[in-house]
Amino acid sequence: MNMELSGRRKPTPDKSQRAPDDEQDYEISVGIGLNAAIVAVSENEPVALVVRGEPDSIGATDVLPYGPFNPREHRTLESGLRSWVQDQTGLELGYAEQLYTFADRGRHADPDDTSPHVVSIGYLALTQAIGHHGLTNGLWRSWYQYFPWEDWRRGRPEIITRDIEPRLKAWAERPTAASTSQTSIARADRARICFGLNGTSWDEEKVLERFELLYEAGLADEAARDGRVAAREWTDRPKLGLPMQADHRRILATAISRTRAKIKYRPVVFELMPDEFTLYELQKTVEAILGPHLHKQNFRRLVEGAGLVEPTGDVKTRTGGRPAKLFRFRREVLLERPAPGVRVSAPPSRA
Amino acid sequence: MNMELSGRRKPTPDKSQRAPDDEQDYEISVGIGLNAAIVAVSENEPVALVVRGEPDSIGATDVLPYGPFNPREHRTLESGLRSWVQDQTGLELGYAEQLYTFADRGRHADPDDTSPHVVSIGYLALTQAIGHHGLTNGLWRSWYQYFPWEDWRRGRPEIITRDIEPRLKAWAERPTAASTSQTSIARADRARICFGLNGTSWDEEKVLERFELLYEAGLADEAARDGRVAAREWTDRPKLGLPMQADHRRILATAISRTRAKIKYRPVVFELMPDEFTLYELQKTVEAILGPHLHKQNFRRLVEGAGLVEPTGDVKTRTGGRPAKLFRFRREVLLERPAPGVRVSAPPSRA
């Protein structure tokens, strides 16, 4: 690790004093892959940029844009990411942040262990979806196509009651290894908490936990590819969202979780908005990401009161009613408040 | 990246259709290092486990426990981490979570670029500091020794007024490249927001931002090692906290940030507590991490009201006054509330 980079330390003769292993352990090199979940909101629909390819063994076609990290070319992970996203899709990224580093074998792994080891570092990027302008590759697809149970904009999604809940109940009742049930929370409780069953409130930030639960329960198609579910058992199930290749759906789930969390304490919505917008458009964007939360009047009070926006002076007509005042992001808020964001609190248990 | 692991896709002949580069880009392999910020609270002092070694060029001796990740031995990053932490320090980790993946060259880099490229993945682990029991290596050291400006338990730290504020002011007034001042926030504003100057409130979560600012301003010793500050300029400055080797102080800053944030919405304090404790002890632990926040009565109301603890029935005498009731962590709270934590809100601007 870094130690060696600084180049100052001499190898200590006494092994137990310092690192347990020899330096040449670092010779066990792996490839570094960068995956980008590039998110926008287009016509009130949250979309991610995906690339389509040949179907894999479970019929998954979509991947997130990805590329290798070459430390010789790029000084930082982020600059490497920006560079090849630009090359590959024609998109110039604005806001980007690191999500998580995944390295599990076992997940999305070859049965034979001969493939090179790769660690993938997931990134989240937020951008405006100004049409498909300049996109040389890839397409925008609603993230709710991959996670239909996350879309609460028209109330509680049918798919939870119809497909998910009964199957998770069955999974919870299936006998399980004793070791699992002891340390961690029981399956039934996990399912209840994740999906807001039995009157438990829905937590929109638990996107990753929900997907992981479905994966563990063998309900995500990817579980079949990874050999967690017998093929026979797999075929007669309803599709719970579009699968993606490799573990990209997990990375996208992480991205959605992060976006939903961050929007509340950082002004990241504005990365998704044009320069000028109405408060209603802003609200629809927030709701596209989080689900319906606030009623209009309170939302106005919230964003104006927090100093997040300022009127441009113009109005937008042809809205179907009274013209709406146009606003812009008030950047000064970054200099004023320590954690400005659209502080919508938890919804009152729309179970 | 993962694509190759799944082993299903054939290389597409048309390069622009998919990845911009050839698969052999992944041959550009790097070493993976795991760094652990292992945190405990010992006698009301937040401590991190560090290992001492030979002084480097700036006299830094301490490193965080670290080791290589060998994907052939370990299925996940976390299991690799747990394994060598056990081997190296004798400590069995309980709670652990991934922090961030660092790969910057330039930071903590050799002047000559011949050293192997290493990506380091930082982890945060929380544990009880039951003496030095069973520690085969390493020592516990207060994290405020590395970050004295973070310790607000006895009011605003002197070091901010005396050493940091004037130097940051000078740095802010120094001429800067136009490119920097345009896009990002001005230096003076960054300093004000990070360190709560000019009446701006102190945000205890901005630990990493503050350290990065000091580093950029050439006030962290590590900046001298990385060649960001001329040696002459460096020698006549007060030490702003103990430096660490490589970029370990940055990783520790990330760990503190995460701990301070997470304690508010997840019951992670209890990872640091013994099984039974008084509410005053719990409060002291929280304050060791965050700084003094709540007055006693409200803290009691908070944790009891949230259902985070339950009385054991016993009391602890010899507290110097009326015996205190003993409490234990109420695990059921995990099944009840979506985000249980010690929800202390921002302090009322103790500037």
Next chain:
DNA sequence: ACTAAATATGCTCGTATAGAGCATATTGGA
């Protein structure tokens, strides 16, 4: 031109919660 529907916007009220202070209980030690 007039009306209905749709949207934008302002105001108020009740409840929940957090910050702060006062009061009381129970101990150890001078």
Next chain:
DNA sequence: TCCAATATGCTCTATACGAGCATATTTAGT
């Protein structure tokens, strides 16, 4: 025995937030 120190309970107040009512302006339809 009394005081100092700690533990614990209660109340008051300001604020934030969810929710509903009321009004202003526009478009679409007759």
